[in-house]
Amino acid sequence: xxxxxxxxxxxxxxxxxxAALVELRRAAVKPHPPADLQRGLVALRSRIAAEGSSRPAxxxxxxxxxxxxxxxLGSMQLVARFRAASRKGAGQPPVTVQRIEGGALVEGxxxxxxxxxxxxxxxxxxxxxxxxxxxxxxxxxxxxxxxTLSIEEGAASLNVKQDPTxxxxxxxxxxxxxxxxTVFDVSWDPTDERFDLKLHRGHVVVSGPVVGxxxxxxxxxxxxxxxxxxxxxxxxxxxxxxxxxxxxxxxHDDSDxxxxxxxxxxxxxxxxxxxxxxxPGRAAPARRAVAVRPQPDSGGEPTVAGxxxxxxxxxxxxxxxxxxxxxxxDAERRGVEATLEQAPSEDLFALADAARYSHRVDLASAAxxxxxxxxxxxxxxxxxxxLLGRVAELRDGEGGRAMAFYxxxxxxxxxxxxxxxxxxxxxxxxxxxxxRAKARRIAREYLVRFxxxxxxxxxxxxxxxx
Amino acid sequence: xxxxxxxxxxxxxxxxxxxxxxxxxxxAGLIARQDWALAEAWRRFAPMVLRTxxxxxxxxxxxxxxxxxxxxxxxxxxxxLREPDSLRSFVYSFVVRVLKSELRRRKRRRLLFLGAPSxxxxxxxxxxxxxxSRELLIRFNALLDRxxxxxxxxxVLRRMEAMTIQEIAATMxxxxxxVKRAMAHASRRLAHWVDTDPGLAAFVESxxxxxx
Numbered sequence: 133x134x135x136x137x138x139x140x141x142x143x144x145x146x147x148x149x150x151a152a153l154v155e156l157r158r159a160a161v162k163p164h165p166p167a168d169l170q171r172g173l174v175a176l177r178s179r180i181a182a183e184g185s186s187r188p189a190x191x192x193x194x195x196x197x198x199x200x201x202x203x204x205l206g207s208m209q210l211v212a213r214f215r216a217a218s219r220k221g222a223g224q225p226p227v228t229v230q231r232i233e234g235g236a237l238v239e240g241x242x243x244x245x246x247x248x249x250x251x252x253x254x255x256x257x258x259x260x261x262x263x264x265x266x267x268x269x270x271x272x273x274x275x276x277x278x279x280t281l282s283i284e285e286g287a288a289s290l291n292v293k294q295d296p297t298x299x300x301x302x303x304x305x306x307x308x309x310x311x312x313x314t315v316f317d318v319s320w321d322p323t324d325e326r327f328d329l330k331l332h333r334g335h336v337v338v339s340g341p342v343v344g345x346x347x348x349x350x351x352x353x354x355x356x357x358x359x360x361x362x363x364x365x366x367x368x369x370x371x372x373x374x375x376x377x378x379x380x381x382x383x384h385d386d387s388d389x390x391x392x393x394x395x396x397x398x399x400x401x402x403x404x405x406x407x408x409x410x411x412p413g414r415a416a417p418a419r420r421a422v423a424v425r426p427q428p429d430s431g432g433e434p435t436v437a438g439x440x441x442x443x444x445x446x447x448x449x450x451x452x453x454x455x456x457x458x459x460x461x462d463a464e465r466r467g468v469e470a471t472l473e474q475a476p477s478e479d480l481f482a483l484a485d486a487a488r489y490s491h492r493v494d495l496a497s498a499a500x501x502x503x504x505x506x507x508x509x510x511x512x513x514x515x516x517x518x519l520l521g522r523v524a525e526l527r528d529g530e531g532g533r534a535m536a537f538y539x540x541x542x543x544x545x546x547x548x549x550x551x552x553x554x555x556x557x558x559x560x561x562x563x564x565x566x567x568r569a570k571a572r573r574i575a576r577e578y579l580v581r582f583x584x585x586x587x588x589x590x591x592x593x594x595x596x597x598x
Numbered sequence: 599x600x601x602x603x604x605x606x607x608x609x610x611x612x613x614x615x616x617x618x619x620x621x622x623x624x625x626a627g628l629i630a631r632q633d634w635a636l637a638e639a640w641r642r643f644a645p646m647v648l649r650t651x652x653x654x655x656x657x658x659x660x661x662x663x664x665x666x667x668x669x670x671x672x673x674x675x676x677x678x679l680r681e682p683d684s685l686r687s688f689v690y691s692f693v694v695r696v697l698k699s700e701l702r703r704r705k706r707r708r709l710l711f712l713g714a715p716s717x718x719x720x721x722x723x724x725x726x727x728x729x730x731s732r733e734l735l736i737r738f739n740a741l742l743d744r745x746x747x748x749x750x751x752x753x754v755l756r757r758m759e760a761m762t763i764q765e766i767a768a769t770m771x772x773x774x775x776x777v778k779r780a781m782a783h784a785s786r787r788l789a790h791w792v793d794t795d796p797g798l799a800a801f802v803e804s805x806x807x808x809x810x
Contacts, residue, residue, distance in 0.1 A: 144782040144785040
């Protein structure tokens with residue numbers, strides 16, 4: 133049944149039962165989905181970045197020697213503690229589904245809704261998943277430590293009991309939400325390619341396309357990602373959400389120290405970014421935008437170097453934190469002309485972005501042009517061409533100029549990190565100008581070249597037109 | 599619905615990987631510690647590494663940990679690669695090394711804690727398989743756990759990864775006769791354990807009964 137593909141006389145004879153088990157195990161291993169692979173790459177880069185920023189080898193060696201000494205001296209104690217810890221972990225019951233209301237678990241882990249009231253999944257250790265009506269989701273994995281819920285379309289509310297030894301995750305479209313003890317709502321709309329997460333309590337980390345590696349979120353934050361626009365928006369709803377978070381504590385575990393733990397502190401942008409108007413009809417909720425971090429599309433994964441730059445240089449770090457007003461203030465304090473002539477490449481980029489977000493298009497253009505003039509051979513110079521197109525789009529009546537920049541970018545970097553975005557924007561501009569025949573041609577080309585990129589849904593809609 | 603602040607993408611990060619880089623070019627990129635090379639190596643080899651690791655170890659989460667360690671080692675030790683064209687073999691050698699280390703660690707841990715085989719504790723992370731298959735996989739994993747790390751690796755590489763005896767010998771730095779012996783030893787013991795495992799009795803019966 134399952135002899136090796138190049139079976140030779142050297143292979144020992146095998147019983148049919150063993151052969152069948154081998155085949156079962158071989159077939160049970162499925163390819164990892166792209167979101168998992170992307171998450172793995174981000175984790176790898178983080179680890180390598182951490183190594184790069186660690187102490188010099190000599191110091192590490194000395195520390196290692198000292199550590200070895202300590203380990204030798206205290207080995208018996210450590211073993212005893214380790215065994216005790218292991219017994220404690222082994223005594224913890226594995227996570228199991230306690231009951232499912234409103235539907236049933238069917239083949240492949242899919243949750244089949246029985247009526248129209250949604251499905252509630254209760255786990256033995258207190259965690260609860262609620263799939264909203266007409267949501268298509270599945271329990272993709274259940275392990276000893278937790279489970280992974282996959283939302284293919286629709287929304288869900290999760291109330292995850294806080295326990296550091298557990299591992300919970302939610303996949304929503306291409307996004308992965310890594311969960312600690314927390315309460316949040318998450319949704320994925322595959323038609324509009326829109327991801328939403330409202331975190332009421334605790335903290336989560338979201339990774340996936342566009343977000344730039346991973347985004348830690350704290351209580352009261354709302355993350356909205358629209359893939360077609362390559363747009364990531366985080367808003368805070370302090371009064372409203374915190375109130376709900378407090379309410380949620382009543383029916384949840386009472387040991388949630390994670391809310392204010394180290395990870396929570398890592399949430400981006402605590403300092404005041406520009407305020408935006410409150411939502412209508414509400415009693416002045418403290419809603420603030422805290423970060424916008426779209427990324428290059430189609431292969432433009434976030435780099436560790438980028439993350440390090442952000443940490444090492446104030447302006448990129450301020451930009452990542454949404455504090456572009458401080459960048460502009462800094463530039464004005466130093467003198468705009470002097471900044472344009474002397475600032476390093478990364479700062480010029482941060483300045484350009486800060487200016488764009490503040491709709492200071494002249495300053496954004498000047499920073500990007502300075503980038504091209506002063507650093508003509510750097511990859512940033514090419515990126516500046518694309519971004520000049522984005523700046524041109526911010527000016528009324530400059531769609532044609534924007535299109536010229538996108539054409540220039542695509543000509544010079546057909547496989548560049550912004551190629552998919554450039555072609556996508558060109559397609560949208562062409563459509564908005566009314567030349568739908570030309571837009572359809574671009575859409576078809578887009579689908580061939582970037583079938584899964586951000587503007588694929590818009591391209592498909594255009595391509596379907598008669 | 600939040601207010602949109604901008605439609606424009608930020609440009610904190612720049613990519614730039616040659617899309618059709620050869621293994622030799624990729625190796626050169628890794629030696630130069632270029633980020634695009636890391637991303638490309640991950641894209642090119644991670645599916646293979648994850649699949650092999652999961653088949654050897656039996657759980658997806660641990661396979662992911664193994665893959666992290668493999669690529670970390672590959673990136674750090676790329677300079678030791680003598681033949682840039684053989685990058686795939688270079689990566690695979692780390693896969694084997696890390697897996698062997700992981701299997702040894704698990705074995706030590708079981709001995710230290712006098713615990714049950716980890717296969718009984720760590721069922722495969724999947725709901726894709728039906729309940730019956732899942733149970734079979736758990737029991738089979740427990741039997742694989744009883745093999746020595748070397749025998750287990752040889753058996754899985756030969757039977758599930760369909761590597762030749764020669765490839766296994768080269769990858770694991772063993773002689774061909776040692777690989778053959780390990781394969782025979784593993785097959786014989788597994789067949790015996792499968793035949794005598796009470797939980798697999800019905801399965802064995804449905805596949806022609808015990809071996810003579």
